Each structure stands twice: as structure tokens, then as C-alpha cells.
Amino acid sequence: MVIVLKSTATVQDREALAEKVTALGFTPHLIIGEERTIIGAVGISGNRDQIFDLIKHPAVDNVVPIQKPYKLASMETRTTPSVIQVGEARFGNGFASIIAGPCSVENEEQMVETAKGVKLAGAKALRGGAFKPRTSPYAFQGLGEEGLKLLKVASQETGLPIVTEVMNPRDLDLVERYADIIQIGARNVQNFSLLKLIGQTRKPALLKRGMATSIEEFLMSAEYILSEGNQQVILCERGIRTFETATRNTLDLSAIPVLQQRTHLPIIIDPSHATGYASLVPSMSRAAIAAGADGLIIEVHNNPEKALCDGPQSLNIEQFAQLMREMEKIGAVVGKVL
Ligand code: PEP
Numbered sequence: 350m351v352i353v354l355k356s357t358a359t360v361q362d363r364e365a366l367a368e369k370v371t372a373l374g375f376t377p378h379l380i381i382g383e384e385r386t387i388i389g390a391v392g393i394s395g396n397r398d399q400i401f402d403l404i405k406h407p408a409v410d411n412v413v414p415i416q417k418p419y420k421l422a423s424m425e426t427r428t429t430p431s432v433i434q435v436g437e438a439r440f441g442n443g444f445a446s447i448i449a450g451p452c453s454v455e456n457e458e459q460m461v462e463t464a465k466g467v468k469l470a471g472a473k474a475l476r477g478g479a480f481k482p483r484t485s486p487y488a489f490q491g492l493g494e495e496g497l498k499l500l501k502v503a504s505q506e507t508g509l510p511i512v513t514e515v516m517n518p519r520d521l522d523l524v525e526r527y528a529d530i531i532q533i534g535a536r537n538v539q540n541f542s543l544l545k546l547i548g549q550t551r552k553p554a555l556l557k558r559g560m561a562t563s564i565e566e567f568l569m570s571a572e573y574i575l576s577e578g579n580q581q582v583i584l585c586e587r588g589i590r591t592f593e594t595a596t597r598n599t600l601d602l603s604a605i606p607v608l609q610q611r612t613h614l615p616i617i618i619d620p621s622h623a624t625g626y627a628s629l630v631p632s633m634s635r636a637a638i639a640a641g642a643d644g645l646i647i648e649v650h651n652n653p654e655k656a657l658c659d660g661p662q663s664l665n666i667e668q669f670a671q672l673m674r675e676m677e678k679i680g681a682v683v684g685k686v687l
């Protein structure tokens with residue numbers, strides 16, 4: 350249920366209404382928009398009949414049911430798309446920032462050199478995995494806390510905020526201390542206990558779509574984070590698994606407009622894991638900007654041939670700089686600020 354407040358509603362009105370919502374058995378979520386303030390009343394055990402009576406309150410403009418199961422992620426609760434800002438990175442509502450960096454953190458030289466290169470080229474955030482979800486238990490698993498420290502060094506050298514993945518709820522406190530944006534990997538998209546815990550932090554979350562996750566399931570996963578009070582969720586399409594083997598995954602670019610019709614949350618594209626080949630990354634990145642993506646996350650390595658993880662899909666710094674210039678041109682045409 351959405352309780353739409355009048356523009357004249359005071360802070361006291363909001364508090365009184367939130368208390369009434371709680372008393373009726375719902376959880377109130379205050380959403381202060383540019384044009385209007387609403388209270389989302391969420392929950393399954395609340396009194397639906399009585400909540401409609403709130404329309405009689407002098408500060409209430411309207412009370413309307415939310416049709417979608419993903420209540421807080423739904424566009425029904427907003428008039429404009431959300432913008433999530435971290436440092437100079439902005440995602441959503443006309444802003445499309447680029448996150449770039451290696452698949453995994455390997456050493457200080459690799460991190461600092463790559464961070465400086467992507468920053469100079471125009472990236473607004475630095476990626477790098479310290480905890481890596483690898484198909485094989487014998488493959489490089491990431492440097493753990495040591496990797497987080499190296500990310501911090503590279504971030505301090507460049508001013509770029511850090512995007513890094515947490516796999517295990519046990520490591521969340523640690524990762525939260527270093528990350529500016531906490532990444533949830535494709536394999537954890539339905540790890541509901543992890544999602545809930547990230548919902549209790551106040552760090553923006555970057556939620557990757559799983560390789561077999563429907564759009565509705567994806568939005569329900571975002572809802573787990575939102576329903577715990579964390580309003581900053583960035584969705585990331587990174588390719589889904591199909592019968593096709595010519596690419597690592599199949600990039601579902603239609604997820605961009607489909608999600609933008611359904612949710613106010615920003616949607617970014619990961620062309621690296623979607624395609625699996627560096628040679629395919631530029632065309633898919635340009636296409637993503639043209640299709641309205643609110644940003645991209647791109648794997649870039651100072652020496653892809655030597656990368657410990659995902660070298661074949663990583664751009665070198667020069668290739669990334671060239672791609673940035675191309676994306677900026679397309680952004681100018683479609684009205685996106687990179
Ligand atoms: C990654 O971004 O490093 C990663 C492992 O991606 P995904 O979870 O999309 O496979």
C-alpha cells in the first residue's frame with residue numbers, strides 16, 4: 350500500500366502516519382521524493398481495510414495499493430528514477446557512470462597502475478575482487494583482506510570509490526569497512542540471508558542478476574535489500590545462460606528497458622562477464638549506453654595476458670580509454686552523462 354502525502358504534510362504528520370501504519374500491522378518505509386513524499390506500508394499481516402481509512406487524515410492525498418510483489422523496488426512508489434551517487438559516480442536518471450578495474454586484486458602494482466589508467470580515461474569507480482567466486486576450488490580464490498587493503502591503496506592514490514564483492518555473510522563486516530559499493534555476485538542473487546544483511550548496511554549494493562534469474566526474481570532479490578532499509582541498490586545485468594556457446598553468456602540488453610519500466614532502481618551492464626571476450630566488450634558497451642544503461646562495470650587489467658582471473662575478457666588500459674571516448678559520444682546522443 351502506498352500512502353501519498355500532501356505537499357503540506359509536516360514532519361509530525363509523517364511520524365503520526367508512520368505510527369498508525371505500524372499499529373495496523375504494516376512496516377512503514379518513508380520515501381521522500383523530489384515531487385512528493387510517500388509512506389510505503391509493506392507486509393502481509395496488516396489490516397488492509399483500515400489502512401484505506403488513512404485517506405481521511407488531513408495530510409494524506411491518496412492511499413493506493415501497490416500491484417507488484419516487489420513493493421519498494423517498483424516504479425509505482427516513485428515519480429522519477431532513483432539516482433545513486435558515490436563520490437563522483439552517479440547511476441540513474443540521466444547519469445551513467447563507468448566502473449572499471451581487474452577481475453581480481455593481485456598485487457599493488459597491478460591495482461595502482463590499473464586504477465590510475467582507468468581514472469585518467471574517465472572511470473568513476475574502481476572494481477576488483479578480493480573474494481572470488483570461482484567454479485573450481487583449485488583456481489585463485491582472491492587475496493581476502495590483503496586484497497581489500499590493496500584496493501584501499503589504489504583508491505587513495507586515485508580518489509576512485511571501491512566496488513568489491515562479498516560472498517560470505519561472515520566477511521560482510523570486513524568488506525563493508527573497505528567497500529564504497531558492496532557487490533553481490535550472480536551466484537549469490539538468491540542468497541537471501543546475505544541480501545538481508547546487506548540490507549541492514551547503509552552502503553550502496555551492486556546486485557548482479559544470476560545466470561538463470563528472471564526479471565521478476567531479480568527484482569524480488571532487490572526487494573530483500575530494500576525491505577531491510579537500504580534504499581541504494583544498483584541492478585546489474587551480466588549475461589544469462591542460454592544454449593549459445595559462442596559467448597560466455599548471452600547479454601540480455603532488453604533487460605535495460607524492461608527493468609526501467611518496472612523499477613526506479615538504476616540498471617548497469619557488465620559486458621565482460623556477459624561476453625567472455627575482450628574483442629566483444631566495446632560493441633556491447635556502446636550498445637548498452639545506446640539502450641539506456643545507467644552505467645557499466647568493465648574488467649580492465651594493466652596486463653591482461655598475465656591476469657590470474659578473466660584475462661581473456663579484460664581490456665587493457667589503452668583499449669578502455671578508446672572505449673570511454675566512444676561511449677561518451679553515444680552518451681551525448683542519447684542524453685546520458687558519463
Ligand atoms: C565479478 O564481477 O567478478 C563476477 C564474479 O561476476 P559475476 O558474479 O557476474 O559472475
Ligand code: MN
Pocket residue numbers: 452453622648658659
Ligand atoms: Mn571476472
